[in-house]
Amino acid sequence: GFLPGESTDDSQMTIATLCGLTRGTKDTGEVLRHYLDWLAHRPPDVGNLTGSALRLAQRSAGQAAGMQAWVEGGMTNAGNGGLMRAAGVYLAGLSGPELTGTAVSVTALTHADPRCLIASVYMVKLLERLDLFGQPYKDAGLAAWIETEQALALVGSTLETHGCFQGTSMTEQAYADLLVNAAPEVRKRVDAGLAGQLLAEVGYDAAVIA
Numbered sequence: 575g576f577l578p579g580e581s582t583d584d585s586q587m588t589i590a591t592l593c594g595l596t597r598g599t600k601d602t603g604e605v606l607r608h609y610l611d612w613l614a615h616r617p618p619d620v621g622n623l624t625g626s627a628l629r630l631a632q633r634s635a636g637q638a639a640g641m642q643a644w645v646e647g648g649m650t651n652a653g654n655g656g657l658m659r660a661a662g663v664y665l666a667g668l669s670g671p672e673l674t675g676t677a678v679s680v681t682a683l684t685h686a687d688p689r690c691l692i693a694s695v696y697m698v699k700l701l702e703r704l705d706l707f708g709q710p711y712k713d714a715g716l717a718a719w720i721e722t723e724q725a726l727a728l729v730g731s732t733l734e735t736h737g738c739f740q741g742t743s744m745t746e747q748a749y750a751d752l753l754v755n756a757a758p759e760v761r762k763r764v765d766a767g768l769a770g771q772l773l774a775e776v777g778y779d780a781a782v783i784a
Contacts, residue, residue, distance in 0.1 A: 583619045584658035586612060591662035591680060600666070602679040602736055606631060606639075609683065621655045623647070627684040637683060638740040641733070644686040645742045656685030660694040664701045673698050674725045678732045686738065688749070688756035691729055696722040696764065715768045719761065726753050 581589075590612045594605030613620065613628045620628075623643060631639035644651060663677045674695055681694040699721045703714035730746040730753070739745060766772075 577618075580618070583617055583621065583624075584655065586617060587624075587655070588659040588662040591659050592666055595663065595666035595668070595676070595680075600668070600672075600676065602637060602676065602683065605680050606637060606683050621653055621684075623651050623653045624655045624684045631683070635741060637679070637736045638738050638742065640682045640684045641686040641738045641742050641744060643684070645744055649687070651685075652687040652689040653685060654690075656681035656683075656690045657693045657697055660697045661701060663694075664698045664705075669702065669706075671728070673702065674728060675732045678729050679736045679738075682733055682736070682738050686733075688729075688753045689760055692722060692726070692753065692756060692760045695725055695729070696760065699725075712768050715764065719764055723757065726757065729753055 587609065590608040591605055594601075594608040597604070609628055610631060613625075613632075626647065627640045627643040630642050631637075635642050660677055660681060663680055664673065666676075668676055677694045677698045678691050681691050685691075696718055699718035700714060703709050703718050704711070707714065709717065727750075730750045733739060733749065734746045739749070
């Protein structure tokens with residue numbers, strides 16, 4: 575368990591994300607290296623899907639580990655770990671297409687469900703709107719969703735570029751279809767959150783957004 579005052583695994587991995595993106599070439603592979611270093615230090619808690627993905631990465635799956643863990647697990651696990659550390663991508667100083675692509679590739683290291691990637695893209699777009707444009711929360715939220723929808727076409731190609739489909743039965747086109755089907759579920763949670771409603775389903779990305 576955690577000691578009094580000790581940061582959680584999500585906070586620790588957010589720091590690892592920042593280290594990977596700010597101490598090197600902003601390469602997702604460097605983020606993965608920091609995740610594996612974190613795991614090697616035997617943290618007090620590791621999420622189930624995160625642990626499965628990182629153990630696969632240790633066995634040479636590399637950046638495809640998150641997709642492999644998700645596919646082998648039945649393609650149903652949309653845990654919130656990837657979203658919980660997405661803020662680290664924005665805090666690293668990225669913007670525009672680089673921000674979107676890095677949010678996708680970093681999240682997919684451990685959480686490859688389409689809902690997870692959509693949620694992470696939305697999170698960084700929302701943070702960008704709130705920080706740079708100073709928009710009211712609801713206006714920023716709606717604008718961020720429009721940008722998220724526009725970015726969905728880039729998700730599959732980003733995953734392909736990073737080799738995330740290697741060693742799995744998933745293809746870029748099949749994943750693109752899953753993204754289209756997943757978007758309305760995430761949008762429902764976004765709308766609920768912007769309306770001040772809580773639709774809590776603990777442990778899942780779409781619910782965390784709400």
